[in-house]
Amino acid sequence: MLRTLVIGGGIAGPVTAMALQKAGFKPTLYEAFDRTAEGVGAFMNIGANGLDALDCLDLADIVRKNGFDTPVMAFYGHTGRRLTGDIPTNRLSRNGTTIHTLQRSDLYITLRDEAVKRGIPIEYGKRLVDATNEGDKVVAVFEDGQQVEGDLLVGADGLHSQVRKVIDPAAPGPRYLGVLNAFGYLRGYPTGEAPGAIRMFFGRKCFFMYTEDHASNIVWYANPPRPTEPGAADLRDPAWRDELLRLFEGDRMPAADIIRATTDMAPLFPNRDLPTVRRWHRGRMIIIGDAAHAVSPTVGSGASIAMEDGVVLAKCLRDAPTIAAGFAAYEAVRRDRVEAVVAQGKYNIEGNMRGPVGRTVRNFFLARAFRKPPGKVKDPTWMQKHHIDWDAKETRYTV
Numbered sequence: 001m002l003r004t005l006v007i008g009g010g011i012a013g014p015v016t017a018m019a020l021q022k023a024g025f026k027p028t029l030y031e032a033f034d035r036t037a038e039g040v041g042a043f044m045n046i047g048a049n050g051l052d053a054l055d056c057l058d059l060a061d062i063v064r065k066n067g068f069d070t071p072v073m074a075f076y077g078h079t080g081r082r083l084t085g086d087i088p089t090n091r092l093s094r095n096g097t098t099i100h101t102l103q104r105s106d107l108y109i110t111l112r113d114e115a116v117k118r119g120i121p122i123e124y125g126k127r128l129v130d131a132t133n134e135g136d137k138v139v140a141v142f143e144d145g146q147q148v149e150g151d152l153l154v155g156a157d158g159l160h161s162q163v164r165k166v167i168d169p170a171a172p173g174p175r176y177l178g179v180l181n182a183f184g185y186l187r188g189y190p191t192g193e194a195p196g197a198i199r200m201f202f203g204r205k206c207f208f209m210y211t212e213d214h215a216s217n218i219v220w221y222a223n224p225p226r227p228t229e230p231g232a233a234d235l236r237d238p239a240w241r242d243e244l245l246r247l248f249e250g251d252r253m254p255a256a257d258i259i260r261a262t263t264d265m266a267p268l269f270p271n272r273d274l275p276t277v278r279r280w281h282r283g284r285m286i287i288i289g290d291a292a293h294a295v296s297p298t299v300g301s302g303a304s305i306a307m308e309d310g311v312v313l314a315k316c317l318r319d320a321p322t323i324a325a326g327f328a329a330y331e332a333v334r335r336d337r338v339e340a341v342v343a344q345g346k347y348n349i350e351g352n353m354r355g356p357v358g359r360t361v362r363n364f365f366l367a368r369a370f371r372k373p374p375g376k377v378k379d380p381t382w383m384q385k386h387h388i389d390w391d392a393k394e395t396r397y398t399v
């Protein structure tokens, strides 16, 4: 059994470790932080494609025990006028799966706990600082001085990946997209909406969306524009709440009321992505997930494609004659798809920041995209209809 060092215990890491185990490898997970350090309050959506990837590992139902289903979504203009009807989210999938909303930290904890149940060792407080290819082995070096040898190393260490830098010291870093991410939460605020309905509003100056759960708690997300990336102190400034209220002044949508009533607002953070990383692998090391292709949170798909990555990588390695062939097959299968998802994230942000004419054009095409059958206009379901057949052999080698 090939010993695999999986660096990063976020989302891609545990999924990859479980997929590799199923494919006959012997993975160990190394996470930089302590187990209790992941409690970030933000919520996230998992699309049908992410649940499909989890299904390959019998994880979808386990993950779905957290959070709630989001059966419909709708878009609105800044006047409060509907641009679409309620779009059933299962229409975006290939098999009737609805989008699922849950707390990010619940997803992290559930995936790690499940990995442990399946006998995968996880070592916490292990920050990778370096790694070297040594013949048909790889040696990982951690901040505490420990060195560990494996047959291959998977870098699932997120947006600021150290493994990416080890593979290619000239690799690009994240790109700031000109807007910030603001998240808030409020308890017991019934809006009269069906539980789980995603309501998305194109304000004149700022995008806003919210969802109410079954206990009338609201989670919301907004994208205040800021041309240059603010520093950490600025992002923590409580004055952001007033700034958000100013951005929604004059819009006829529920954003301002919800923000005023908000009980928990997380510090803002920059909206970034990572469009093209030229080298994903070198020797016995490879990067996946945000380390290789971070997606703007605006598209709500980074976690789902990170989970796809882990499952597809395990399949490619299972079916390839060599590690090099497996890595090459993985890149051949994945690159176009993930880069298209990253591009969609940037496109969404540009769409959120249009002037009056651009807004009219966007609203027209958006309404049409969800009305017309796919083929007439860009099919908005392409991202979530992705399917992985675990049993089908992967044969796209380029070596």
Ligand SMILES: Cc1cc2nc3c(=O)[nH]c(=O)nc-3n(C[C@H](O)[C@H](O)[C@H](O)COP(=O)(O)OP(=O)(O)OC[C@H]3O[C@@H](n4cnc5c(N)ncnc54)[C@H](O)[C@@H]3O)c2cc1C
Pocket: 007, 008, 009, 010, 011, 012, 013, 030, 031, 032, 033, 042, 043, 044, 045, 046, 047, 126, 127, 128, 129, 156, 157, 158, 159, 160, 161, 162, 163, 181, 288, 289, 290, 291, 294, 295, 297, 299, 300, 301, 302, 303, 304, 305, 306
């Ligand atoms: C606020 C927010 C909202 C989002 N909403 C959505 C959403 O609704 N839907 C969606 O699909 N996606 C969403 N995303 C994107 C999604 O969270 C990411 O795409 C996803 O987490 C990527 O998973 P990952 O495992 O590649 O990276 P991460 O989840 O970032 O995990 C990386 C892990 O590696 C660890 N690590 C880092 N460096 C080292 C090191 N040197 N050594 C060891 N360990 C290390 C980190 O501590 C972390 O645990 C959102 C992102 C953000 C920030």
